[in-house]
Amino acid sequence: MLQQTQVATVIPYFERWMALFPDPAALARAPEEKVLRAWAGLGYYARARNLQKAARVLAEGGAWPADTAGWKALPGIGEYTAGAVASLAFGTRAPILDGNVARVFSRLVGLDFLPGDKAEAGRAYWDLAARWADHARPGAVNEALMELGALVCVPAAPRCPACPLSAVCVARRDGRENRLPPLKKRVKAEVVLAAAVRVRDARGRLLVERRGAGAFLAGHEMFPLFLGDEARAETWQAAFHRRFPGLRLKNIRAAGRVRHSIMSKRYDVQVWDGEAAGSGSFPGPIWTREEDVEERLTNSLARKIWKAGNR
Ligand code: SF4
Numbered sequence: 001m002l003q004q005t006q007v008a009t010v011i012p013y014f015e016r017w018m019a020l021f022p023d024p025a026a027l028a029r030a031p032e033e034k035v036l037r038a039w040a041g042l043g044y045y046a047r048a049r050n051l052q053k054a055a056r057v058l059a060e061g062g063a064w065p066a067d068t069a070g071w072k073a074l075p076g077i078g079e080y081t082a083g084a085v086a087s088l089a090f091g092t093r094a095p096i097l098d099g100n101v102a103r104v105f106s107r108l109v110g111l112d113f114l115p116g117d118k119a120e121a122g123r124a125y126w127d128l129a130a131r132w133a134d135h136a137r138p139g140a141v142n143e144a145l146m147e148l149g150a151l152v153c154v155p156a157a158p159r160c161p162a163c164p165l166s167a168v169c170v171a172r173r174d175g176r177e178n179r180l181p182p183l184k185k186r187v188k189a190e191v192v193l194a195a196a197v198r199v200r201d202a203r204g205r206l207l208v209e210r211r212g213a214g215a216f217l218a219g220h221e222m223f224p225l226f227l228g229d230e231a232r233a234e235t236w237q238a239a240f241h242r243r244f245p246g247l248r249l250k251n252i253r254a255a256g257r258v259r260h261s262i263m264s265k266r267y268d269v270q271v272w273d274g275e276a277a278g279s280g281s282f283p284g285p286i287w288t289r290e291e292d293v294e295e296r297l298t299n300s301l302a303r304k305i306w307k308a309g310n311r
Contacts, residue, residue, distance in 0.1 A: 001042060013042055027055035032219055040298030043262070045220070050076025068094045083129075088139040095129030096142045100149025105129070106181035107153060110170035114181055187264055194269040195231040196223045196258075196305045197240065199249065201276045205287040207244075208296060220299045221286065223306070231270070249274040256309025260301045267301065271308040 001010045001017075017038050021027035027035070032052065039048035053075040058064065065071045071082035079097070086092035097105075102115050105128050115125040135141045152159045158177050160166050171177040199207040209224055211217045216227060230239040237249065251274060258269040288296050293306055 001047075003044065003047065005042060010042075013039075021055075024055040024058040027052055028059035036219060037298050041300065043300065045217075045299070047076060049219075064090075066090070067092060079126075083133070084142065087133060087142045091137075091139055093133050093135070093138045094142075095126060095133040096146070097125055097129045098146065098149075100153075101129065101142075101145045102149075103155065103181055104145055104149045104153045104165075107158070107171035107177055108165055108169050110174065110176070110180065112180060112182055114184060189261060189264055189266040192227060192265050192267050193231045194228075194267050195226045195233075195236040195272060196269050197236070197249075197252075197272040197274055198223050198255065198305070199247075199274050199276050201287055203287075205289055206293060207247075207276065208286040208288045208293075209243075210286070217299060217301065220302070221296055222299070222302050223297075225269075225305075227267075233270070236272075246278055248277040250277050251275045254309075258301070258304045258308050260304055262301075269301070269305060269308075271305050 001014055020034070020038055021030060030052070032049070035048050035052050036045060039045060042048075054077065057074055065073070065086075068082045068086045071077050071085055072079065077085075083094040083096040086094040087096065097115060102125055105111060105125055106114075109128065111124065113121045113124075115122045132141055132145060148163070148165070152163050156178075160169070160172050160177055163169070163172075166172050169177075171180045201207070207224060208221050211220050211222055211225075213219070216225075224240060224243065226236045226239050230236060237252070240249065241247075253273050255271045255273045258267075258271055260267045260269065286296075294303070297303055297306060
């Protein structure tokens with residue numbers, strides 16, 4: 001939950017999650033829809049799915065992994081999470097390296113490159129992390145490094161006079177604490193054209209579909225959404241009729257525009273309104289009452305689409 005998300009934001013989610021799924025067995029047997037609903041608002045839904053997959057492995061195996069390799073074998077657990085769990089929860093001498101810790105290391109020993117720059121760069125950082133974790137209380141050391149990066153050795157204006165490492169810090173000695181680590185090269189976001197349509201039937205209910213496996217936002221309920229070539233003003237209606245055979249649209253009008261970023265992509269969504277003529281013969285339509293839309297559509301893009309323009 002904490003990846004790319006601040007602690008204060010995560011706390012209510014975490015508490016709700018633990019009340020719903022107090023142990024791996026509870027998470028393992030929960031329907032995916034319930035899991036995604038509990039995660040709604042945190043984004044990066046693959047993490048919720050991986051957490052459930054990992055819970056299933058743990059629930060079947062019946063035991064927690066004893067070492068970092070065991071944690072890394074679980075879905076969605078990488079080097080950092082494995083090290084954090086193994087050292088903080090189980091006292092294993094496992095290294096950790098997140099953005100905060102990398103910043104501390106860069107300044108402390110004067111590394112003028114980032115861990116992701118090239119393979120050797122990552123190794124230099126992980127070697128340092130391993131040396132710090134080789135301690136009688138590796139969990140405490142790792143937690144201290146993370147806290148130091150979060151509270152003292154902060155990105156802009158590090159609080160060096162308050163830092164317990166200031167006497168041995170290379171950046172501090174050389175007056176380079178504001179120049180290390182080097183800035184990340186900005187990756188330009190890829191723009192993806194999209195069209196979404198809010199279709200109402202004669203009773204004022206809205207058409208919602210569940211996104212198929214492998215699709216963008218798989219497993220989520222969403223207004224009919226078309227991406228890329230299918231999203232152009234002159235093509236989305238044909239794509240709509242292929243997906244919802246027999247459901248004709250009338251009174252189609254542009255309703256607004258929505259921009260939404262996920263990872264390195266920026267979705268530029270034209271929102272349309274339309275009315276359904278005929279009931280259609282497609283499988284699994286979910287006609288949703290207007291008052292239930294907010295509750296039903298849990299992902300933030302769907303909510304933006306719902307709020308776009310005038311309804
Ligand atoms: S002395 Fe300053 S730059 Fe060095 S680790 Fe401490 S806070 Fe960071």
